[in-house]
Amino acid sequence: MxxxxxxxxxxxxxxxxxxxxxxxxxxxxxxxxxxxxxxxxxxxxxxxxxxxxxxxxxxxxxxxxxxxxxxxxxxxxxxxxxxxxxxxxxxxxxxxxxxxxxxxxxxxxxxxxxxxxxxxxxxxxxxxxxxxxxxxxxxxxxxxxxxxxxxxxxxxxxxxxxxxxxxxxxxxxxxxxxxxxxxxxxxxxxxxLRKPVPRFVANRLQAALLRESIHLVQEGVVTMAELDTVVTRSLGPRWAAVGPFQAFHLGGGEGGLRRWLGVAGPGMDRAWQDLGRPRMTPETIDRLGDLAERTYGTDTYAALAAARDARQNAVLEALARVGAGDARPGGDGTPDDSTDDEDGPRGGP
The missing domain is CATH 3.40.50.720 (NAD(P)-binding Rossmann-like Domain)
Structure with a gap:
């Protein structure tokens, strides 16, 4: 690099x-x-x-x-x-x-x-x-x-x-x-970006979440649809309003991030060691592809994309109405995935 x-x-x-x-x-x-x-x-x-x-x-x-x-x-x-x-x-x-x-x-x-x-x-x-x-x-x-x-x-x-x-x-x-x-x-x-880093910032964050999502589905902890529900009904709405650091800063109450890390920080090393490390073998890819096709049905890409865009716009418009386009005062940016290919989507984490 x-x-x-x-x-x-x-x-x-x-x-x-x-x-x-x-x-x-x-x-x-x-x-x-x-x-x-x-x-x-x-x-x-x-x-x-x-x-x-x-x-x-x-x-x-x-x-x-x-x-x-x-x-x-x-x-x-x-x-x-x-x-x-x-x-x-x-x-x-x-x-x-x-x-x-x-x-x-x-x-x-x-x-x-x-x-x-x-x-x-x-x-x-x-x-x-x-x-x-x-x-x-x-x-x-x-x-x-x-x-x-x-x-x-x-x-x-x-x-x-x-x-x-x-x-x-x-x-x-x-x-x-x-x-x-x-x-x-x-x-x-x-x-x-203030420094170069492989795959930049958003995709690195996305890759970390995707890795654990695949692990949890492969281990039978939740289905693919249930994993999506966990994110869209918890972390998704939270992160649309505040980023990870501010979320934990607020989670620390009056003591802020310093207090939260003082309580939870010592256990984070152990928690990170417990995270899964799935391998992207051809068998894994086939299984995930089959699950996705069964989970999301046979709707066309155009129909799924239109529904996605409508939901994402609704979130952005709601945030704009409350002046929350950037949760960090004086900040300049936020939130998802790939670069292009002449024949369709590719890239990602």
């Missing part, structure tokens, strides 16, 4: 005001970004090697546009600002921002950004949705890697506010400022 310069979160500033964004890749994450950017009045040019990319994007607008935060949008109105360009160099030639969403293959990303860096305008922001690679590594073949940053969204990117922003040793601080301003201009809550 390459070293990077620590980047403190920049102060709020006016949006940079880009008008045209190239979205590279039309998998799950690319489709979400495309829908969100169009909803914020941007012209979006999609470049994809995916077979039937135009059809996939058009269908995705019909599925995702009704679930956009703040109320649904007319897919037809969004499509009026949508373009398709199969040639990569032409796709990025005159854009303000590039949002890349191809598989997390370092060789692939290095060659892609070499070509993008040579063809895109000198002032264009070059952003990657990668869930694990670092800018210094992805930009190793670029003449000017200073404008390449990670902008890692959480799935679904058109709804979940968080974007993890990661710079590198060669990243221009002005590019970090511009990146944050751009994401804020489309309704996101960017958090600039």
């Amino acid at each position: 390459s070293e990077t310069t620590e980047h403190p979160p920049p102060a709020d500033g006016p949006p940079a005001g880009p008008r045209t964004v190239a979205v590279i890749g039309a998998g799950t994450i690319g489709l979400g970004w495309t829908t969100l950017f169009l909803a914020h009045g941007l012209r979006v040019r999609v470049n994809s090697r995916r077979a039937g990319a135009e059809k996939a994007v058009t269908e995705a607008l019909g599925t995702l546009a009704p679930g956009l935060p703040g109320g649904g949008h007319d897919p037809g109105e969004l499509a009026a600002r949508l373009e398709f360009e199969p040639d990569l160099e032409r796709a990025v030639r005159d854009v303000d921002v590039v949002q890349e969403n191809v598989p997390d293959d370092l060789e692939l990303k290095q060659e892609l950004f070499r070509r993008i860096g040579a063809a895109a305008p000198p002032g264009a922001l070059l952003l990657s949705s990668t869930s694990r690679l670092l800018p210094d590594d992805m930009g190793a073949r670029m003449d000017d890697p200073g404008r390449l940053l990670v902008g890692h969204p959480l799935n679904p990117p058109h709804v979940i506010p968080l974007v993890e922003v990661v710079g590198g040793r060669r990243t221009d601080p002005d590019a970090v400022e511009a990146c944050v301003a751009f994401y804020r201009s489309v309704g996101k809550e960017p958090v600039v």
Whole structure:
């Protein structure tokens, strides 16, 4: 892992005001970004090697546009600002921002950004949705890697506010400022990581919970549906209002986190030792896949995604009404999972 310069979160500033964004890749994450950017009045040019990319994007607008935060949008109105360009160099030639969403293959990303860096305008922001690679590594073949940053969204990117922003040793601080301003201009809550860490922050937290969830289901402690209920009826609502540290700070009563750790802390080492360590063998994957199909039925992806978006928007809207978009005074961000693939969802923890 390459070293990077620590980047403190920049102060709020006016949006940079880009008008045209190239979205590279039309998998799950690319489709979400495309829908969100169009909803914020941007012209979006999609470049994809995916077979039937135009059809996939058009269908995705019909599925995702009704679930956009703040109320649904007319897919037809969004499509009026949508373009398709199969040639990569032409796709990025005159854009303000590039949002890349191809598989997390370092060789692939290095060659892609070499070509993008040579063809895109000198002032264009070059952003990657990668869930694990670092800018210094992805930009190793670029003449000017200073404008390449990670902008890692959480799935679904058109709804979940968080974007993890990661710079590198060669990243221009002005590019970090511009990146944050751009994401804020489309309704996101960017958090600039102060240090590089494999898989960043949100996916590391998610991986820890997923590991124990799989262990508990495999051991027959609860079913998959019951595990979901435990989270959505306890930790989910709690963490939508306050993060883990503030939750335990409040759990300590008047003594706060110091008191809580003084009581519970000595036992945490033993508790961590008891956590499961399931192995992701082909047999485990098959069993979990069978369980998921039996648990969640035969509803189409579009129907399940629409129901998810409606519920997540309801939570975000309720928090906004009570002024709880950020539970930490003066803070700048919060909450879920992957990066993209030309043929659908991938990545995750």
